[in-house]
Amino acid sequence: MTPQERAQKAAAAMWADDRASTWFGMELVAVDEGRATLALTVGEDHVNGHGICHGGVTFSLADSAFAFACNSRNQSTVAQHNTISYIRPAMLGDRLTAQAEEISLTGRSGITDVTVTNQNGELIASFRGASRAVRGQVFTEGDST
Template sequence: MTPKERAEKSASAMWADDNASKWAGMEITKVDEGRAVLELTVAPHHCNGHGICHGGVTFMLADSAFAFACNSRNQATVAQHNIISYLAPGREGDRLRAEATELSLQGRSGIYDIRVTNQDGTVIAEFRGFSRAIRGQLFEEEGETR
């Protein structure tokens, strides 16, 4: 199995039970080893009292992209901690794109940067996620034990 095939199969296994990301309206548009892109169109129910995309929605989109990137090797992995900086507001009708990129993977710990942009390329937020591998896999691979 190639790394891309493993990442796609890992994403499919996770997506099957990821009710939160589906509920929010996210879509996986790309996945590869250590990388993932998720997108979301900002709907009225995503907006806060200022009429802009709620920061929690932006965080959730970035966090989901982070999750698919750090689980792309079929090793169960969770967030250890995350930070986000909001740089511009998302607005109703915007198509937000969260692109996660692995910066470092050493043993059980990983560091990922996730950039959230809108359809015009405006940077909405920068997110850094720190991951920790735990026991288990997303799917059983033939001839391998982890």
């Protein structure tokens, strides 16, 4: 199995049980070893009292992209801690794209950067996540599903 095939299989297994990301309306766009791209269109249920996309929605999109990138090697991996900087607001109807890229993996610890942009390529937020591999796999290697 190639690294990309492993990443895609891990993503499919995670996506099948990911109630939160689907509840938000996210879409899994692409995945590869150490990388993932998710997207979301800001809907009425995503805006706050200021009429802009709630920061928690933006964070959740970045966090989900982070999760798919971190688990792409089929090693169960969770977040240790994350930070986000909001650069500009996202508005109702904006199409947000979160691109995650693992920048460091040493032993069981990793660092992944995620950029969230809108449909115009404008930077909405910058997220950095620290991950930790735990016991188990996302799917059983050799499993035909």
